[in-house]
Amino acid sequence: MSDKKSILIIAGPTAVGKTEASLLLAREFRTEIVSADSMQIYRGMDIGTAKPTKKQRELVFHHMIDIVEPEQAYSVGDYLRDARSAIDRILASGRTPLVVGGTGLYIRALTRGLFSGPPADKDLRAQLHQREMENSPGTLYAELVKRDTDAAARIHPNDLRRTMRALEVYYLKDKKLSEFQREHAFNDVPYRFTLLFLTRERTELYPRIEKRVDQMIADGLESEVRGLMARGYSPDLVSMKGLGYQHFIGVCRGTSSRDDATAFLKRDTKRFAKRQFTWFRREPQAAWIDITGLSQPEEIVARIKKSIEISNKLV
RNA sequence: GGGGAGGUUCCCGAGCGGCCAAAGGGAACAGACUGUAAAUCUGUCGGCGUCAGCCUACGGAGGUUCGAAUCCUCCCCUCCCCA
Numbered sequence: 001m002s003d004k005k006s007i008l009i010i011a012g013p014t015a016v017g018k019t020e021a022s023l024l025l026a027r028e029f030r031t032e033i034v035s036a037d038s039m040q041i042y043r044g045m046d047i048g049t050a051k052p053t054k055k056q057r058e059l060v061f062h063h064m065i066d067i068v069e070p071e072q073a074y075s076v077g078d079y080l081r082d083a084r085s086a087i088d089r090i091l092a093s094g095r096t097p098l099v100v101g102g103t104g105l106y107i108r109a110l111t112r113g114l115f116s117g118p119p120a121d122k123d124l125r126a127q128l129h130q131r132e133m134e135n136s137p138g139t140l141y142a143e144l145v146k147r148d149t150d151a152a153a154r155i156h157p158n159d160l161r162r163t164m165r166a167l168e169v170y171y172l173k174d175k176k177l178s179e180f181q182r183e184h185a186f187n188d189v190p191y192r193f194t195l196l197f198l199t200r201e202r203t204e205l206y207p208r209i210e211k212r213v214d215q216m217i218a219d220g221l222e223s224e225v226r227g228l229m230a231r232g233y234s235p236d237l238v239s240m241k242g243l244g245y246q247h248f249i250g251v252c253r254g255t256s257s258r259d260d261a262t263a264f265l266k267r268d269t270k271r272f273a274k275r276q277f278t279w280f281r282r283e284p285q286a287a288w289i290d291i292t293g294l295s296q297p298e299e300i301v302a303r304i305k306k307s308i309e310i311s312n313k314l315v
Numbered sequence: 316g317g318g319g320a321g322g323u324u325c326c327c328g329a330g331c332g333g334c335c336a337a338a339g340g341g342a343a344c345a346g347a348c349u350g351u352a353a354a355u356c357u358g359u360c361g362g363c364g365u366c367a368g369c370c371u372a373c374g375g376a377g378g379u380u381c382g383a384a385u386c387c388u389c390c391c392c393u394c395c396c397c398a
Binding site: 014037038039048049073074075076077078079080102103104105106108109112113114115117118119120154155156157158159160161162165168169177180181184185186237238241242243244245246267268269271272274275276278279281282 | 342343344345346347348349350351352353354355356357
């Protein structure tokens, strides 16, 4: 056993019930929460991201929420830096940080690091994108096949985003993405961690998602989006691509109906939950905890504590 | 009661004698993922299978044909118009 400090991570698909349970748990452990949610970092996006309320945040201190404006770019790299520093502060105070969220990549970065690649270069990306547009589709992919064959082999030819990032890494660092990945291999593990993935049967999760979407709308999602639009945000912003925001922009502009937006939001949120299942399914250290049938935060916490005991015995 | 349109795989919807397990779309399911990740991308989609095939399918029952989702007969159901 190493002398690394421990952190507890509570992950799970949207609407399983992470927030309430983690709040209770954090109070009991007298600790603070570090959010691992790629959308809750944005200020002013409260309803659509199901952010913990002001009251809840007075009860337990939350890190990594409301840290940037919606028009600011914020990458996994930024997240890793900021979240680790928050975690280190909590650890330094002698407590066990409670990481809570559903963004798989953020959690992986937190627990196993990122290779030290270059941050996104807007100009270079624009250049690359233009090159693809001016030539036939697949131009960039063909370029990648030449520059970094191994990376290309792992990227689908249609996945322009990943193709561009691989080229970006190559041109900026004069080193292949595949090489970075091979050397790093997610081996930067600074903490001991217990990663719990809360789940529910889909027959229960999906109705919860629908209910939650209805609640968001009742709580004023549309006017929240309207307010964001009034600030002149482009729909192309990462923040505005968030579930709910991308859907209600059309409603605010009068190009789509409220009913359609609601239906699509429900559908897309379910799909998102499905992708979260896929992600954590192949996260080797994630312990799945089925909380189907448990509706009270107390019950969920009891269930969580039980599995922590079990995993502690195993360690 | 009279006239018209139609019933296709989970849904919508094309097919109108063989090339049809049946276009296309939707939904669903599965997968990938290292600086946009609530994003981006991919695959499957009647069942069985040693992948060659076999079985079940186009409202129901018969019939014509070498061969029918496609043609004929009767029946059941839906929608529209006139009474």
